[in-house]
Amino acid sequence: MPDLTRRDFLKLGAAGGGAAGLSVLGFDLAEADQVKQNFRIAGTRESHSVCPYCAVGCALVAFTKDNSDGSRQLLQIEGNPDSPVNEGRLCP
Ligand code: SF4
Structure with missing residues (x-):
């Protein structure tokens, strides 16, 4: 995981609405996105x-x-x- 300050983390979250920043942190959001999609059209x-x-x-x-x-x-x-x-x- 890259070294990020708290300020950098907040900037990433504000710029990317959260999803882009989290992927920069190394989290794989594909499975979470699929679950979210399933809830919407269930x-x-x-x-x-x-x-x-x-x-x-x-x-x-x-x-x-x-x-x-x-x-x-x-x-x-x-x-x-x-x-x-x-x-x-x-x-x-
Ligand atoms: S049919 Fe609709 S979605 Fe496809 S290119 Fe034309 S406007 Fe875009």
Whole structure:
């Protein structure tokens, strides 16, 4: 682990929102990020569609949740990793 002063640590946390600074310290955050992702989309419905914003037509996956009042809430949209066009990526 690199030598960091308390001040350096706080600067890294402020600059990177925490995640970038922690990876600089040597922690592997991949597993934690996966767990966080699982919590966000746990129990959601997965629907496949196509991005409508340009002619490329990137494949996407939309995660929705049915609310108790009968409405449906869109929680997250990701690029479809199985698509040969965008391979899981979408424009921001
Ligand atoms: S994600 Fe970007 S490149 Fe892909 S269809 Fe949408 S706007 Fe076009």
